[in-house]
Amino acid sequence: MHTQHRVPPCVTRAAPPNGAASDADGLSEQSASCPCPAGMVGRFRGCHLLGNVCVGRRDPPSRTGTRDSGRGTMSDAQELARLLQELKDRSGRSFAALARQTGLSRSSLHRYCTGTTVPGSFGTVERIARACAAEPDELDGLYRLWARADTGREEQAEQENAEPEGAEPEGAEPEDSPPRTAPAARTAGTSRTAGTASPTAPRMARRRLAWLRALAAVALLAVTAVASTALPYDDGPRAGERGDGGRRLPVPPWSMEPRGVPPEFFGVTMNTDTGAMPGFRVGAVRLWESETRWSNIETRRGHRDWTVLERMVSAARRARLPVLYTFGGTPHWAAPGGVRSVYTDARAAPPDDLRDWDRFVHRVATRFRGRIDAYELWDNVGSRSHYAGSVRTLAEMTRRAARIIRRADPDAAVACPSVSRLWEEEGRDFLRALVATGVYDYCDAAAVKLHPRRADGPPEEMIELARRVQRTLYQADIAVPLWNTGPGKDIATTPHLDARRAADHAVRFYLAGLYSRFFNVSHTYFYSWGGPNVPVVLQLVGEAPTEAARHVERLQEWLDGARLASCGQGRLADLPENAYRCRFERSGTEAGERERFLILWTSGGHADTRLGEGAYRVREMGGDAHAVRPGERVRFGERPAMVELRD
Incomplete structure (x- = not known):
């Protein structure tokens, strides 16, 4: 059962001892009680419960040692094999019976269940697990293990052969060259433009494709079933x-194996730099309109003031709220001739020298290792008010940042830049161009702006937009979760809704997000908390939650422990x-x-x-x-x- 609070990790990290203004990366590890089964304690770090399955990363991460048929670490492969063997034993089926049901050979099944070989696709793992009546939470755990085992070899090769981009000694600015890009290569099942580099660490995109295709087939059956079943x-x-009085907003019905609604689905974007947190129940916070942009922190090259970001992250940690940090806002000094942004202290242009970008990403990821849970690699791309560079440059910035973050904080998630204006052809063209670069192979999620056509329009319009975005990614063989990170441009100019309409709009925003889970929407961030200049005010800093906030909290109470x-x-x-x-x-x-x-x-x-x-x-x-x-x-x-x- 999901609860309001996050399960504490096996390893926590303390804040820098020198306070918020320090630029040192002095983070110390502290032991914490681990809620996972005894068999996991001491073998995994960052372990947590995913449904009924305990997942985590080896502590320390295995980078050397025996390899498993050239794929992943032996420990990851053995853990995957152990769980498959347990499922087989629990089902009471012999290898011969399981082979007949799955269409796999007995010898292949034996290799998978003993760890001799890691299956080449998650579809094979899922086929075995479903034949053994695995629960949805067990499937999630198996996927995590398979993904780590499958990428171990590639990550090991990158670790051994690439220079540590972004690495810099304390007290000195690095003069390193830009991170190296892998030679161009075409991977089966992946859409690329000619000359685009294949990633050295392909992420979740192609690995989830078989699973997503299976879900798409289920969706087609579900539409028929829902329409014809009592x-x-x-x-x-x-x-x-x-x-x-209703509007026609046709969206397809769907049905699937019930899945839990995690607390972090109910996120908000913070519109304050005070360190105040919501006075009602939410599941996650996104830092953007919080004076934590690049231009706010690094006012001149090498001079960084971490005061506000430290304040916001520390407050979120005390409230046990996962943090999504959003990069964006190039400082004037980094692009002096570039296009100006809507923020007076920032440029919409990318930095003239991408090494400045590398250094800033490195500093953030190392300083807040273990304290920031996820990174969004730019906000509102597709709108020249926030990003006025080329798609090619944005893709290169994303690749470089993803590599730096993964080395600095392997447990942090990475979301590709948030694409906006998706109701317009220009925005959809931008998304397609970004997809063509292959950059989504570097990301754990695709950040997108899913919102009604008008800021005060029916939130249910988001569902159709999510379906369109998912289809665009699917056509390019990309299957990453969608993170809905915000509104359209007119959010700042739309008048306040009256109290009743605002309350209805806020709760339906999250319900529309839940409807969109079938189109891979996994996170939603309401815009915004703390500020007055939005149509729906949840709560102003220092004041009581509004009716809209209370209804959002009531919805979460209704959904405690529920599966959609x-x-x-x-x-x-x-x-x-x-x-x-x-x-x-x-x-x-x-x-x-x-x-x-x-x-x-x-x-x-x-x-x-x-x-x-x-x-x-x-x-x-x-x-x-x-x-x-x-x-x-x-x-x-x-x-x-x-x-x-x-x-």
Whole structure:
């Protein structure tokens, strides 16, 4: 079951002893109790629970020693093999029976389960695991192990053959040459333009492709299944009907194996430099409108003031909130003739000398190792107000930064630059051009701006935008999670919504993100917290949370420990055209007990439908609840409602 707080890592890192103004990288390791099973303690660092599976990185990371058929570290391969063997034993199947069910040979299965060979694709691992009735959380753990085992050889080769770019001794600025780029090469199944360098450390993109294709096949089946299977609604409006005042926003319904909703899904972008954190429940923070841009920190070459970033990161750590740090805002001194940005202290142009970029990335990643959880490698690209350089230069900056971060903090995630203006052809062209560089092979996630066409428009429009972005990446054989990092350009000029509309908009923003999980959206960051100049104010610094914030917190309470199973909209889901529904389940308090519930809402106006079998209670966002009966008609609107069901 997911909880509000993050599970503490096996190793924590202390803040620099010299305070916020220090430029030293003096981080010390401290022991902490590890919540993972005893078999993991002492063998892994950064170990944590992913569902029911404990995952982590070897401590220390194995860079030498026996290799496994040229693929990965022997320890990673053996751990993967051990889990596969345990699944096989648990299923009670022989190698012969498992071979018949998976279509693999007995000898191959034996090699995979003994660690002699690491499967060449995760699709093979998944096929074995599903034949042995693996749970979704176990699949997630297997993927993590397989990905590390599969990349060990390539990372080892890079470690041995490449210069340590960005490395610099304390007190001196490096005069190193730019990081080396691998020779051009074409990898099967990967789309590239001629002359684009193949990454020396391919990340999650191509490895997730087989899994994503399998999910796409499930999606096609799910659309048919959801449209034709009896739902807990008997006779909602059919084709051509709609609720009053709603907008037609057709998006496909889907159904899949229920998956948990992690707390960090509910993120916010911070619009303050005070160190104040949200006074209501959120799961993660993004540092951008927080005076932590490159231009804020390094006002002249080599002179860095870490005061504000230290304050913000330390406050987030105290609140047990994962931190996403966003790079951006080239200092004037680094691009004196470059295009100016919307920020008076920064340029939108990339730095004239990319070694300045390397040094800054290196400094941030080493100083905040273990304290910043993820890095977004530029904000709002696609808009010349934030990035006015070429796609080629941006791709090179991304490759260099990803390599530096991985060496400085291997446990930190890397998100490719956040692409904006995706409702416009120019923005989509920028995304396609960035995809063509092959740079997403270096990233753990693709940051994108998913938002309504207008800042005060229905949040459900984000779902269609997520589907388009996912399709663009999929067509290029790229399968990385999407991180929704913010709004469109008109966010700063759109008037405030009234309290009720603001509350409905905020909670539906996250519900639209949950609907979009089928299109690989894994993180959402509401824009923003702490500032007044946005249509929806969650909370001002020093003031109480607004109604919008309280509703966001209520949604998280509803979803505590829940797993998302399906979402649907309109007639294909037997709903009015303006109506949306997501179905959840969670384990009950007694053994074998299962709780099920729905969340209903509209994109505009009201809708009504008849409750089907099992419905017994409706909960409102304001906290009220009332009993209902199967067959009873319920009316709902832009303020979501929860319908609880009995088996």
